[in-house]
Amino acid sequence: MAGQLPKSPLAPAAFPALPRIAGMRISCIQAGYKYKDRNDLLLVVFDREVSAAGVMTRSATASDEVEWCRKCLERENPTARAMVVSAGNSNAFTGKRGKAALDLLTGSIANALTIPRETIFPSATGVIGEPLPAEKAVNVLNDAIASLGSATLKEAALAITTTDTFPKGAGSQTEIVGTPVSISGIAKGSGMIAPDMATMLAYIYTDANIAPAALQTLVKDAADQSFNRITVDSDTSTSDTFLLFATGHAPHEEITDPADARLTAFRTALNEVAIDLAKQIVCDGEGAQKFISVRVNGASTDLSAHKIALSIANSPLVKTAIAGGDANWGRVVMAVGKAGEPADRDRMTIRFGETLVAAEGAAVDDYDETPVAAHLAGQKIDLAVDVGVGDGQAEVWTCDLTHGYISINADYRS
Secondary structure, eight states, X not given: OTTTSOOOTTSOSSOOOOOOOTTEEEEEEOOOSSOSSSOOEEEEEEEEEEEEEEEEOOOTTXXXXXXXXXXXXXXXXXXXXXXXXXXXXXXXXXXXXXXXXXXXXXXXXXXXXXOOGGGEEEEEEEESSSOOOHHHHHHHHHHHHHTTTSOOHHHHHHHTOSSOSSOEEEEEEEEETTEEEEEEEEXXXXXXXXXXXXXXXXXEEEOOOBOHHXXXXXXXXXXXXXXXXXXXXXXXXXXXXXXXXXXXXXXXXXXXXXXXXXXXXXXXXXXXXXXXXXXXXXXXOTTOOOEEEEEEEEESSHHHHHHHHHHHHTOHHHHHHHHTTOOOHHHHHHHHHTTOSOOOTTTOEEEETTEEEEETTEEOTTOOOHHHHHHHTSSEEEXXXXXXXXXXXXXXXXEOOOHHHHHHHHTTTO
């Protein structure tokens, strides 16, 4: 967890200065779920019902918190008054006790704030199979409410961490019809990261005035551009949640159509924030020493390119070769072949960085491995493959696989 594991060498130099979002107050407090001497409960309260949107894990063993949020989002014009995150315990696969814990937590928040339970969005992250000790949160709930407005987004990002080695935040300022609009987001994630909607937990807030239905289209598009393009270990969490809240405090006319041209700049900025957060998750991959971009071109479709890129990015053989600085392009060939997508072996090309290492079904004659070795010795690795059958293209992001991943996960529950 943050503060106990060595900080990732790929971490940003500092947490960014994020724009303040009008209409929300933050509180971070220590409930004592699992960790000692740190906050592990995040409470965000909105000053009125705000537009809510999100995408959740497709896992068949999703937590009760995920199911709860999904039901909230299925309401017509879903709105939010609060969100709460518990760190250290995912409350997944916990049966009736897990459901009772969630009911206790959301019911207590609803009663304390006098708000509808269906406007509360809960998340939990951490160990699977242990019921959430919600009574610990209830015991500090009054203190959490009393301190609303005292915490920053950086403190919020820290409070939701588990095996993360640094807090993750990103923000942007843009405009809608000439009105300044702010976007700020936080995320957590380090292991059990694979794209199947979004990855781990991510929350983005904006003061834009956007109706829920339009916001839902925007959040899905943002997930596809960011969290659905990353993988650390190919394992999809039971708790994956990506939520977007729009407080409506920016003084522009409400936008109800996601295709409205007035949202063009906002959509770009939102996607950039989501991509920034997603890449930070990869940079904090458990044991990661290298950030890897995998680009696939020449596929039959963009979807086919995406599947091939993920096959490469998820390959333990590819990831360990890069960890060791080995330009083993044969492992890339293997990963392309097992993807189950169209590819022309004799037209395929493979590049490490700027260097073409394989083409026309074989290694490039007399290619110089010196620049490849230098590229693989760095922290940012570019791997590009053209499979030679069409115009489809995609890019995904991953990290190398080191001994650190085993060390962290071998004793995760301790």
